[in-house]
Every structure is written in structure tokens, then in C-alpha cells.
Amino acid sequence: xxxxxxxLLLTDMxxxxxxxxxxxxxxxxxxxxxxxxxxxxxxxxxxxxxICLATESCVMAVLDNTETCYTCEFNESxxxxxxxxxxxxxxxxFKVKVDESLVDKCPAGENPPTFDGVMAEGDASTTTFMGKIxxxxxxxxxTGWKFSVFSMERCTYGFAFHRRPSIDSCIAICTEYYNITxxxxxxxxxxxxSELSGVASSREVDGxxxxxxxxxxxxxxxxxxxxxNAQRTTECxxxxxxxxCMSIEGFNTTDKGVQNLDGYQFMxxxxxxxxxxxxxxxxxxxxxxxxKFDFVE
Numbered sequence: 253x254x255x256x257x258x259x260l261l262l263t264d265m266x267x268x269x270x271x272x273x274x275x276x277x278x279x280x281x282x283x284x285x286x287x288x289x290x291x292x293x294x295x296x297x298x299x300x301x302x303i304c305l306a307t308e309s310c311v312m313a314v315l316d317n318t319e320t321c322y323t324c325e326f327n328e329s330x331x332x333x334x335x336x337x338x339x340x341x342x343x344x345x346f347k348v349k350v351d352e353s354l355v356d357k358c359p360a361g362e363n364p365p366t367f368d369g370v371m372a373e374g375d376a377s378t379t380t381f382m383g384k385i386x387x388x389x390x391x392x393x394x395t396g397w398k399f400s401v402f403s404m405e406r407c408t409y410g411f412a413f414h415r416r417p418s419i420d421s422c423i424a425i426c427t428e429y430y431n432i433t434x435x436x437x438x439x440x441x442x443x444x445x446s447e448l449s450g451v452a453s454s455r456e457v458d459g460x461x462x463x464x465x466x467x468x469x470x471x472x473x474x475x476x477x478x479x480x481n482a483q484r485t486t487e488c489x490x491x492x493x494x495x496x497c498m499s500i501e502g503f504n505t506t507d508k509g510v511q512n513l514d515g516y517q518f519m520x521x522x523x524x525x526x527x528x529x530x531x532x533x534x535x536x537x538x539x540x541x542x543x544k545f546d547f548v549e
Contacts, residue, residue, distance in 0.1 A: 272375055274349050275358070276301045276313065277365035281344040281396065283314060284331040289322035297321055301345055308378045311388060311399075315343040326376035326386045330399035346390060346397070348372040366392040377406075379420075381459050383413035412459050416452050419509045423449050423456065425463050425478060427471070434532040434548075437479055450481040450510035457515055457535075457543045464537040476537035480545065481507040484531040492526035503533070519546040 278301075283289075289312075292300050300321035304310040312324040312333075317340065324330075333344050346365045349372075361367030372390040377383070383406040391398050406413045407422035414421050426440065437448050451457050460478075468476055483504045488497035496502055500512050502522065513522060516533075525531070525547035536544045 272349060273352055274305065274347050274375065276305050276345040277348055277359070277372075278343055278345045279333075279364055279397075280336045280338055280340070280342065281333045282336050282340065282342045283312070283324070283333050283344065286314060286316075286322055286324075288327055288331070289314060289324035292321045292323060295321050297343070304345065304347055309376045309386065311347055311374055311376050313345040313347075315345075317341040326388065326401065326403070328401060328403060330388065330401060332393070332396055332398050334396040346372065346374070347376070348374045348390065363392050365390055366397065379413065379415045381412040381414075381462075383407070383415075412463060414452070414456050414459060416509045421449070421452075421509055423460060425460070425467050427467055432479075434479055434483060447506050448479065448481040450505060450507040451515040451535075452510045453515045454517075457517070460535065461537075461543040464535075464542065468537060468539075474538065477548070478535040478537060480533045480535055481505050481510070482533035484526060484547075489526055489531055492523035498522045516545045517543065519544050 292303065295303065297315050297319075300313050300315070300323060304313040304323045307323065307325070309325040310323050311326050311330065314322040314324065316322070336342055348365045350359050359365075359367055361370075363369070365372040369392065374388050374390065376386040376388065378386065384403055385406055386401070386403045388399050388401045391400070406420070408424075411422035411424040414423055426444065432440065441448050451460070464476055464478065468474070482500075484492065484497075485502055485504055488494070488502040491497055492502070494502075498513075498521065500510065516522075518524060519536070519541065529549050530547035532548050533545055534548050536542065536546060
């Protein structure tokens with residue numbers, strides 16, 4: 253059984269985290285618990301700091317008195333950190349936001365990372381398919397530091413998160429309507445408060461393929477076809493092989509986050525089907541050609 257479905261793009265999410273600058277601020281301290289942290293026994297302290305800084309979800313690194321390093325990821329209940337003395341030889345490095353003017357400098361003040369009594373902030377948000385917004389603050393208590401956390405899903409349930417250069421998007425496969433036509437997709441998208449989606453990269457295709465495999469199994473069908481956000485222009489129906497018509501400019505689209513055809517792997521090429529009335533782009537979901545694109549009427 254073959255079924256025509258299509259996938260949607262939720263467009264009300266914009267990328268704002270690219271400008272964040274964060275640094276690792278080291279203090280003498282000891283967490284109340286390391287049960288939520290992961291030991292890095294073969295990593296130097298410097299390497300461990302780099303791992304935490306480069307890991308989206310990491311909020312803190314710890315070096316115990318045996319020189320074993322730990323990285324600690326965001327969770328809903330981060331233990332407090334007790335302030336200690338140098339003699340105990342236990343260090344904690346907090347990942348915190350700093351002003352852009354400190355990109356090449358170290359922040360200064362009393363009781364870091366809450367310099368001069370100012371509450372520190374950090375960002376452990378993730379950009380995986382199941383990405384989350386994860387922010388935290390760190391306050392000085394007089395004897396140590398206390399975390400407060402905030403967390404929320406980036407996307408509505410059923411949608412997968414994708415980061416693009418100009419906009420963060422949430423993409424899902426809509427399975428409520430079978431065997432619809434391309435002209436009907438606009439009304440359905442409005443019903444969902446979304447837009448018909450294109451793909452901006454091969455990574456997005458990989459994520460959608462994971463979703464379509466689940467849908468195909470759930471519906472117990474052997475093949476699916478998903479309308480993508482591209483319908484060949486009237487001009488390019490006549491001259492489909494020109495340079496313009498073989499590019500994104502040859503198609504009417506609403507997903508302006510897709511600026512080229514780099515993410516599309518065509519069964520043949522971008523001119524396919526033009527002379528036989530097949531002007532609407534679909535993603536294949538027939539196991540053999542999962543994630544490839546072709547055209548239908």
C-alpha cells in the first residue's frame with residue numbers, strides 16, 4: 253500500500269543562541285554529589301575543561317583530590333557546590349555566560365563565578381533532534397553556590413528540532429491526511445499553524461528519514477511519499493533545464509529557510525518530470541530510496 257503524506261515546518265522559532273559567549277570559571281569547591289557526573293579518568297584537567305565547554309549540555313567540570321576529572325550535564329536538580337580551601341585540592345569549573353567584550357579576557361571580581369555579588373548565568377541548551385532550551389543561574393550563598401534551572405522542549409511533541417543558519421525549525425510528518433494533492437497542503441498547514449517544509453541539509457533529511465521509518469511501521473505500509481515545499485514555476489515547466497530552473501529559483505516555495513537545493517538528493521535531477529506534468533516535489537519513503545526526492549503531478 254502506498255500513501256501520500258507530507259511534512260511540515262513550524263516557523264515561529266528563531267535562532268538567538270549563536271551570539272552567546274561562555275567560559276569555564278574555576279573555583280575551589282566541592283559538589284554535594286557527583287552521582288550525576290561522568291568520570292574522565294584519562295583526561296587532563298585542561299582537556300576536561302575543553303570537553304565541558306564544547307559539550308552543549310555540560311554545566312560544570314570537577315577535579316577531585318585524586319586528579320580524576322568529571323563532567324556534569326544539565327539536569328532538573330543540580331546539587332549545590334560547597335566552597336572549599338586550596339588545601340583540599342578539589343576544583344570546580346562552572347560554565348557561565350560572559351559579556352562579548354570578554355571573549356579574549358577573563359572576568360574578574362570577588363567570589364567567582366558570581367563576580368562581586370552578581371548572579372551568574374549559563375546556557376546548556378541542546379540542538380539535537382530532541383533539542384531542549386536549558387538555562388541556569390548560579391547564586392553565591394555565603395558558603396558556596398546554588399543552581400536554579402529552567403528547561404523546556406524546543407519543539408512540540410512529534411516535531412524534531414533542526415538548526416539552520418538563519419532560523420531554528422521544528423519539522424514533523426503529518427499523518428492525518430492520506431492521498432491529498434499539493435494544492436490541498438496549504439489549508440492543512442494553516443490548520444496546524446505551520447508551513448510546508450523543505451530541507452536545508454542532509455542532516456535534516458536524515459532526521460526526517462528516522463521519522464518516516466517510524467510512521468511507515470506504525471501505519472503498516474510499505475511506501476510513503478511526503479510533499480515537500482517546492483512546486484516548479486510556470487516558466488520552468490517550459491524550460492526546466494536552464495541554470496535558473498535547476499536551482500531553488502526554479503520553484504515556488506514558502507519555506508524561506510531553504511536557500512538552495514544542497515540538501516536534496518534527486519532520483520534523477522531537478523528537471524525531472526517537467527515535460528510530463530510532474531511539477532510537485534516529494535520525498536520518497538519506499539525503503540530502497542528513503543530520503544531521495546522525485547516529482548509527482
